[in-house]
Amino acid sequence: xxxxxxxxxxxxxxxxxxxxxxxxxxxxxxxxxxxxxxxxxxxxxxxxxxxxxxxxxxxxxxxxxxxxxxxxxxxxxxxxxxxxxxxxxxxxxxxxxxxxxxxxxxxxxxxxxxxxxxxxxxxxxxxxxxxxxxxxxxxxxxxxxxxxxxxxxxxxxxxxxxxxxxxxxxxxxxxxxxxxxxxxxxxxxxxxxxxxxxxxxxxxxxxxxxxxxxxxxxxxxxxxxxxxxxxxxxxxxxxxxxxxxxxxx
Amino acid sequence: xxxxxxxxxxxxxxxxxxxxxxxxxxxxxxxxxxxxxxxxxxxxxxxxxxxxxxxxxxxxxxxxxxxxxxxxxxxxxxxxxxxxxxxxxxxxxxxxxxxxxxxxxxxxxxxxxxxxxxxxxxxxxxxxxxxxxxxxxxxxxxxxxxxxxxxxxxxxxxxxxxxxxxxxxxxxxxxxxxxxxxxxxxxxxxxxxxxxxxxxxxxxxxxxxxxxxxxxxxxxxxxxxxxxxxxxxxxxxxxxxxxxxxxxxxxxxxxxxxxxxxxxxxxxx
Numbered sequence: 001x002x003x004x005x006x007x008x009x010x011x012x013x014x015x016x017x018x019x020x021x022x023x024x025x026x027x028x029x030x031x032x033x034x035x036x037x038x039x040x041x042x043x044x045x046x047x048x049x050x051x052x053x054x055x056x057x058x059x060x061x062x063x064x065x066x067x068x069x070x071x072x073x074x075x076x077x078x079x080x081x082x083x084x085x086x087x088x089x090x091x092x093x094x095x096x097x098x099x100x101x102x103x104x105x106x107x108x109x110x111x112x113x114x115x116x117x118x119x120x121x122x123x124x125x126x127x128x129x130x131x132x133x134x135x136x137x138x139x140x141x142x143x144x145x146x147x148x149x150x151x152x153x154x155x156x157x158x159x160x161x162x163x164x165x166x167x168x169x170x171x172x173x174x175x176x177x178x179x180x181x182x183x184x185x186x187x188x189x190x191x192x193x194x195x196x197x198x199x200x201x202x203x204x205x206x207x208x209x210x211x212x213x214x215x216x217x218x219x220x221x222x223x224x225x226x227x228x229x230x231x232x233x234x235x236x237x238x239x240x241x242x243x244x245x246x247x248x249x
Numbered sequence: 250x251x252x253x254x255x256x257x258x259x260x261x262x263x264x265x266x267x268x269x270x271x272x273x274x275x276x277x278x279x280x281x282x283x284x285x286x287x288x289x290x291x292x293x294x295x296x297x298x299x300x301x302x303x304x305x306x307x308x309x310x311x312x313x314x315x316x317x318x319x320x321x322x323x324x325x326x327x328x329x330x331x332x333x334x335x336x337x338x339x340x341x342x343x344x345x346x347x348x349x350x351x352x353x354x355x356x357x358x359x360x361x362x363x364x365x366x367x368x369x370x371x372x373x374x375x376x377x378x379x380x381x382x383x384x385x386x387x388x389x390x391x392x393x394x395x396x397x398x399x400x401x402x403x404x405x406x407x408x409x410x411x412x413x414x415x416x417x418x419x420x421x422x423x424x425x426x427x428x429x430x431x432x433x434x435x436x437x438x439x440x441x442x443x444x445x446x447x448x449x450x451x452x453x454x455x456x457x458x459x460x461x462x463x464x465x466x467x468x469x470x471x472x473x474x475x476x477x478x479x480x481x482x483x484x485x486x487x488x489x490x491x492x493x494x495x496x497x498x499x500x501x502x503x504x505x506x507x508x509x510x511x512x513x514x515x516x517x518x
Contacts, residue, residue, distance in 0.1 A: 014516060023426045075353030078512045090353065098347035103276050115268035116352055 002087075004170060004201055005050040005073060009082030012043050012068060042068050043225045046082070052169070055202040057216030057233055059240045061247075064222040066205045070094060070174050073203060088201070091117065091168035096159035102148030106139060106158060109147050113162050127165045134161040134187065157184055164191050170201045189214070209237060252504045258355040266358055266365065273366040289374050292329045296321035299446050313448040314477035316390045319381050323473045324445040326378055327407060330371035331465060332436050337363045338415030339422040339432050346518040356511055357504075360415040368408055382476055396484065397475025403468045410464045410496040416503030420510035423517055444469060450482045460488070464499070467492025 016038040043065045050056055060066050071077040072084050074092040099113040110131055114124045132140050135158040142150065150158070164171075173192075192215060196202055206212050212219070212233060219236030221229035223243065229236045259266065278284035300318050303309045313320040341359045342349055349359060385391045422428040443465045444452070452460055460466045467489040474484050 012516075022424060024431050025427055071350070074351075076350050077515050080512070092351060092353070095347055095351035098351035101272060101276060103279060104272070108275070112268060112272050116265055116348070116354075118262075118265065120264065 002052055003049045004052045004086065004088045005203070006085040006087075007049070007073070007082070008047050008085075010043055010046040010069075010072065010079050010084060011041055011081030012072065012077065013039050013080045014042050015039050041225055043072075043222075044081075046222075046227050048220060048227065048230055050201060050203070052088070052201055053199045054218055055196055055216040056204065056218045056220060057212040057236075058203065058205045058220050058222065059207075059212065059236060060222035060228075061244070063224075065225045066222055067094075067174055069222065070172055070203065070205050074172050086170065088170050089118075089166075089168035090170045090172060091163055091166040093160070093163050093171065093173045096163065097155050100147050100155065100159065103146060105144045106147055106150070107143045110158070110162055113159070114166070117163070117166050117168075119166065131158075131161045131165055134164075134191070136184065153181065153184075160188060164195065169199075170203065171195060173202065173204045173206075175206055212237065251508055252501060255355060255357050255504055255508070259357050259361055262354055262358060265354060266362055269358070269362040270366045270369065273362065274369065285373065288329075288370050289377050292322065292325040292374070293377065296325050303446075311481070312446070312451070314391075314473065314482055316385050319385050319391065319476060320448075320473065321446060322378055322381050323476055324469050326371060326374050327403070327468065327472055328440065328443075328445050328465075329374075330367050331407065331411065332440070333370070334364050334367040334411045335414060335418065335432065335436055337367065338411070339418040339429055341415065341419045342423050342514060342518060349515075349518060356515075357416060357507060360419050360507075361412060364408060364411045364415055367411075368404070371404075391477055394475055394478075399471040399474045399489075403471030406464060406471070406493060406496050407468045409500055410468070410492075413496065413499030413501075413503035416507040417499075420507055420514045423514045424510065439463070439465075448482050449485055449488055457485075458487070461485075461491040462495055464492035464496045 046069065058066050058069065068077065070092075071094065072079055073086060074090055074094060075084075075086065076092075076094075099116050100109045101112065104112070110128065111121065111124055114127075114131075115121070119127075132143065135154070139150075139154055139158050142154070147155070192202070196215065202215060204212065204216055216233050219229070219231060219233040220227065221236045221240050228243075229239050296318060299321055303312055304317060310317075313324075337344075338360050341363050342356070345359055349356065382391075382393065386393065418428075418432065422432070442460065443463055444460060445465075449457060449460055449466050449470065466485075470485050470488050470492075
């Protein structure tokens with residue numbers, strides 16, 4: 001199988017103070033910028049290859065750089081060191097409702113978001129019913145109400161439905177399987193499984209051991225910005241749990 | 250060449266650009282039935298105010314081409330596009346932070362979409378200009394001439410200049426907190442040092458050459474050329490030429506600055 005994601009010597013550096021923002025007032029009156037300059041490497045020396053059709057789970061504690069890595073694969077963050085090469089289209093399930101506009105109806109929003117991810121109107125017409133069916137009867141009933149009147153669960157369901165109907169061969173998932181109620185979650189799981197069966201590549205970030213074991217065969221373990229393990233999911237999880245137990249002592 | 254490769258990248262996603270532009274316009278006009286009226290009301294009222302202040306109160310007559318009201322409308326409509334686009338491109342990345350963070354598009358698209366959307370609003374406002382032009386032609390106070398052909402060129406140059414400026418402003422505003430206030434003040438100053446409500450020819454020498462450095466001076470010359478007689482105030486070709494050069498430089502600098510700051514901006518939003 002061919003390599004679809006290739007990560008080499010990847011590193012990204014952040015400012016320790018979240019806001020590095022400068023201000024004109026300060027520069028004019030003090031002649032300098034007082035924002036702290038201290039930096040840290042959120043990720044360093046990360047290298048791995050993912051082949052088409054693989055299901056990879058990414059584990060690690062809070063702040064270990066999981067989401068940052070996912071964002072770099074999605075192309076919405078750029079590395080300071082090394083490179084990320086992604087040779088196929090990506091459907092990112094990150095910031096799910098990001099593309100939706102509260103002012104517009106759900107119907108318009110479906111067309112907009114799917115359009116943003118590169119679907120043509122004719123393709124959306126074909127899939128429209130699928131999307132709405134998946135999102136559930138409440139969404140269908142409220143198709144023409146402004147999106148901002150939706151409950152947060154309904155918003156997430158609609159967004160999940162839209163993104164997972166994209167044709168992109170690589171799917172990036174960041175903790176979004178937890179959306180919606182139990183019934184909907186089961187539907188999400190089935191959808192994910194059918195996507196995997198179609199031979200798509202999955203890259204999953206999760207804290208849920210169940211989700212990780214269910215969907216991914218290969219595990220990557222990030223520990224304070226370094227790649228600590230890369231191997232079968234069960235082994236990686238074991239190592240991760242052992243480290244967690246050690247750290248909490 | 251960054252300018253070319255990035256333009257190609259944006260053009261490859263032009264259906265997405267189009268989607269975004271339509272979304273902008275739809276959001277804007279779904280909020281109020283009066284949407285279109287608001288777009289043209291502002292420049293029309295401002296034209297009326299300047300007309301009353303200068304012609305009736307200050308009793309000035311030779312501020313620009315005659316008829317002065319048509320001169321004002323022809324200048325304030327593109328100025329509205331200019332100031333609207335500058336204000337919005339400067340927060341283009343911040344306002345759409347969620348989208349920028351979740352979609353892998355050529356980031357220049359966020360600037361382009363604002364300039365295009367505002368440009369379409371300008372094109373929609375052109376019937377107003379045509380209405381007043383015909384009104385004064387029928388009254389016999391002016392006649393159209395062949396330089397009308399410069400109007401589309403003016404639109405193209407203004408578009409390119411706005412893209413260049415927007416590419417500089419969008420990342421800088423993300424990194425510098427109070428930039429938006431600064432831009433607001435600069436924009437107001439720029440309005441008075443650009444020949445919008447007066448003809449560039451009236452600026453005392455040698456300062457008139459200084460206004461040429463502002464591409465909007467040349468743009469307005471081109472946009473107005475076809476509507477007036479040029480016996481008293483000839484077309485200032487110098488302003489048009491210098492404006493073209495400055496526009497191209499701005500465009501190059503814009504793409505370079507955007508490329509340099511992109512990394513930092515993505516971490517920030």
